[in-house]
Amino acid sequence: MVRLAAVAVAAALAALAAVAGATESYYALVENRLPSSGGMDLVCHAVGGNGILTDFSVVPRGHLPRGDAGRRVVELIAEEEDKSKAAKPKPKPAADEIDLAGGHVAFVRCNWAYAGNYLAGIMLMDTRWPEAKKCQEPGGAGGMCRVVFEGQEARLETPDGGVRVFGDLPVKRCRRSWLLFSSECAYPDHPHPYAGRRLGNAFQFFAV
Template identity: 50%
Template structure:
């Protein structure tokens, strides 16, 4: 059932982009694999939405829900119109830690251009949650640290947090 729904959403976005192309509207599509390499066996929760753009951005496919350890989800971000941009913004939960407003992908990032062709020789772009940070990896070798991940002890960390640290689950579900 889930595979059928994903296929239907992908087909719907393909048809929307095809219709836009036939009407002379330009669209760009970005593909990114989101990977959970965090150590906890219980996994993490990631609730995302696509922002910016106009109509076609709303057809983007973004992660919503639980990602087990070693799990992977694919983001398909649609950006409509020349000169427009879109981004994927998420709320993240992991072992009692909560973050809101985490920007995982922005079509304005220079490295994001490598995410337009998922079949390129370097493979698909990746967003990796690992150890104490989340990073963006482009097929050409470009890496961007999106930010550090909050943990219960909030130790010193070299990068700003990836998003806004929330105090509890009530704030997480209220975002």
């Protein structure tokens, strides 16, 4: 209820922002279906490139328990910057913030942690996804798009029944674990590239 209220507030703010420039919103329901009852952690940021603002977006930060209790709504609000107003010079955008066709780009990028496993740069929403337009009607008959963490993969499920795995999860198997450290660990084979950049430990996770 709190998350949905936050989305409603963000949508209202986006409506006000639309007066100054074109605004588009994208929605996804994030679900943790990983087996551990300990849950997983996400630290996310909305990023806009090439003249796009994402200030009013709603993104998950913190602990996500397993199952329904861990569901989080992501709303990515991509607002076209009002070029009529004086603005401070911005640094040159990174390569992943520029659309190859020169269009506007926005995405939600996260750090992911689960049972001593860590990834940086995992995407929960990206306006460049081929399915992005299907994630713009949260109240549609098919419901929201879903970003599901389950087994050894992260996947996108669209309201029309489409499914796309956008990366595997590095769930290592260790013989010994102690606080933040593990030993005698191995990562099983996986059919897809990892959904982000694999990190070695919690210190790297918090430093990114």
